[in-house]
Amino acid sequence: xxxxxxxxxxxxxxxxxxxxxxxxxxxxxxxxxxxxxxxxxxxxxxxxxxxxxxxxxxxxxxxxxxxxxxxxxxxxxxxxxxxxxxxxxxxxxxxxxxxxxxxxxxxxxxxxxxxxxxxxxxxxxxxxxxxxxxxxxxxxxxxxxxxxxxxxxxxxxxxxxxxxxxxxxxxxxxxxxxxxxxxxxxxxxxxxxxxxxxxxxxxxxxxxxxxxxxxxxxxxxxxxxxxxxxxxxxxxxxxxxxxxxxxxxxxxxxxxxxxxxxxxxxxxxxxxxxxxxxxxxxxxxxxxxxxxxxxxxxxxxxxxxxxxxxxxxxxxxxxxxxxxxxxx
Numbered sequence: 001x002x003x004x005x006x007x008x009x010x011x012x013x014x015x016x017x018x019x020x021x022x023x024x025x026x027x028x029x030x031x032x033x034x035x036x037x038x039x040x041x042x043x044x045x046x047x048x049x050x051x052x053x054x055x056x057x058x059x060x061x062x063x064x065x066x067x068x069x070x071x072x073x074x075x076x077x078x079x080x081x082x083x084x085x086x087x088x089x090x091x092x093x094x095x096x097x098x099x100x101x102x103x104x105x106x107x108x109x110x111x112x113x114x115x116x117x118x119x120x121x122x123x124x125x126x127x128x129x130x131x132x133x134x135x136x137x138x139x140x141x142x143x144x145x146x147x148x149x150x151x152x153x154x155x156x157x158x159x160x161x162x163x164x165x166x167x168x169x170x171x172x173x174x175x176x177x178x179x180x181x182x183x184x185x186x187x188x189x190x191x192x193x194x195x196x197x198x199x200x201x202x203x204x205x206x207x208x209x210x211x212x213x214x215x216x217x218x219x220x221x222x223x224x225x226x227x228x229x230x231x232x233x234x235x236x237x238x239x240x241x242x243x244x245x246x247x248x249x250x251x252x253x254x255x256x257x258x259x260x261x262x263x264x265x266x267x268x269x270x271x272x273x274x275x276x277x278x279x280x281x282x283x284x285x286x287x288x289x290x291x292x293x294x295x296x297x298x299x300x301x302x303x304x305x306x307x308x309x310x311x312x313x314x315x316x317x318x319x320x321x322x323x324x325x326x327x328x
Contacts, residue, residue, distance in 0.1 A: 009128035028136045056093045080215040086198045088221035097204045102197040102292045107147040110191035162192040202286040211270035223281040226288040238325040
């Protein structure tokens with residue numbers, strides 16, 4: 001059974017609230033493990049590394065997308081699926097509105113416990129003032145943790161140094177329980193990162209044009225959202241399943257004993273993909289947006305407004321976990 005617990009440390013006292021528990025399977029995975037597993041399932045040569053996208057334009061003669069990389073190389077593509085993150089070049093090509101930033105950043109890390117830990121199968125969050133620290137086990141000897149805090153204005157190079165990230169985080173949690181400070185003190189330095197939290201506004205998801213001809217976006221390029229539900233990566237995997245299924249159904253025509261990708265078929269498949277995914281990612285994004293605004297605003301009036309909207313729209317806060325994107 002999986003549990004979520006909130007512990008408030010405000011006022012010098014610990015006040016615990018047990019939020020949810022359910023019997024369904026819930027797991028925290030290392031991103032590297034997931035990527036390595038997916039990569040290992042692909043035919044050799046499918047993935048080419050070190051190719052950072054610089055621009056995408058339509059060829060004036062063929063009307064097909066031309067991909068250019070930062071090393072100066074380029075080629076004409078039949079199909080482009082932009083999964084290039086929150087600062088997506090492909091999203092810019094589609095004229096999507098720029099992503100926005102929460103006035104928050106998140107520090108993330110992994111901590112090993114060689115002799116094991118006793119944290120149990122649960123997500124626990126410690127809240128004090130405007131600092132949120134969360135912890136959930138990956139397995140008996142490894143724990144994922146995060147710290148959400150207001151944006152700190154320092155030189156960018158400062159945040160590229162893992163030791164600087166660790167020391168700054170330890171200063172912020174100096175009055176937290178010993179187990180939290182020790183977890184951050186003993187973290188794997190290579191796992192440390194800090195991210196300024198971005199999101200695509202829910203109203204932009206509702207009105208955005210996410211495909212043009214044989215070009216579309218998926219994952220964070222389409223619907224980057226705050227990490228408050230832990231659903232950003234999951235939504236990207238849902239995109240992949242839905243898009244692959246629709247491409248198999250609509251994106252090609254039979255040719256002899258095989259099939260051939262056709263431009264009309266791809267355009268139809270991309271339009272259907274956007275139609276199927278829009279409301280799902282809109283709901284996820286709206287939920288994370290309201291949580292982020294609740295956390296970041298200092299206005300009591302705005303907090304009340306966001307809380308009322310959240311309670312009205314998301315009476316069951318875990319309904320997003322019951323979504324089924326269907327079979328591949």
